[in-house]
Amino acid sequence: MAEITVEAPQTPAKLPQVRVAVLGAGKMGGILLQAFLKENLFAAEKIHATVGHAERALALSTQWGVDVSTNNLEAVRQSDLILVGVKPFQVPDLIAEIKPALNKTKMLVSFAASVKTRAIEEAAGMEIAVVRAMPNTPSALGAGAAALCRGRFVKEAQMELAQRLFETVGRTVLVDEKHMDAVTGLSGSGPAYLYIIIEALAEAGVKVGLPRDIATQLAAQTAYGASKMVLETGYHPALLKDAVTTPAGCTIDGILELEEGGLRVTLIKAVMRATERARQLAAG
DSSP states (O other): OOOOOOOOOSSOOSSTTOOEEEESOSHHHHHHHHHHHHTTOSOGGGEEEEOSOHHHHHHHHHHHSSEEESOHHHHHHTOSEEEEOSOGGGHHHHHHHHGGGOOTTOEEEEOOTTOOHHHHHHHHTSOOEEEEEEOOGGGGGTOEEEEEEEOTTOOHHHHHHHHHHHHTTEEEEEOOGGGHHHHIIIIITHHHHHHHHHHHHHHHHHHTTOOHHHHHHHHHHHHHHHHHHHHHHOOOHHHHHHHHOOTTSHHHHHHHHHHHHTHHHHHHHHHHHHHHHHHHHHHO
């Protein structure tokens, strides 16, 4: 997956006073941290990140120009905003580890899938602000979709700060926590479904005579363009579909095949199955 190129900022940081820790600067944590640097959201000297191995910490510290270590507790001591990017099963031990450095003035933002805000609040043992996020992998290219929900003790200004974090890598929506499993099934898992659709369209292009590289490029750009039309026009997808579908034309024949093949129902069932699995993981 392509990495974001981090360039030295030329202007003062947008949030110069905020001290931030990224605990678990792996795939998504690293994507976010690099976006913060690229967008100059925080001052580099006030960003602290952690990883599991000292050699990796040294390499990333040199690459990113920020403090990277293996010491979660010290990173939290030096920060006001703490991003929790470890794997879901690691969250309880992480919160127990950093608990001595937590207090009610700090804020936790977790993007550990299926870990509820109340679980983090109870592990912390205090009325601390916890925001839960579900981003997706296109965040790596600034085209992500993230849903955010608030814990019981989150103030409005803190929620706005959380939105600013994820707006550096794409679009954000606010939802009630009861909807987070559905978000996981739709936008969290959704890129995989769309990759299959793009792959299938490209295979179809090959089947009807196109070179594979051209078929793949056309399929991917078509998916991108259609998505951009939905987002930027605000029109319902059905209306945009109808605009392409001329009477007795080619498109209606293709749509007929899709409907007979059950594509619509299959995609709905895919989201339902993934959502149910997310609920199972959340329930432990």
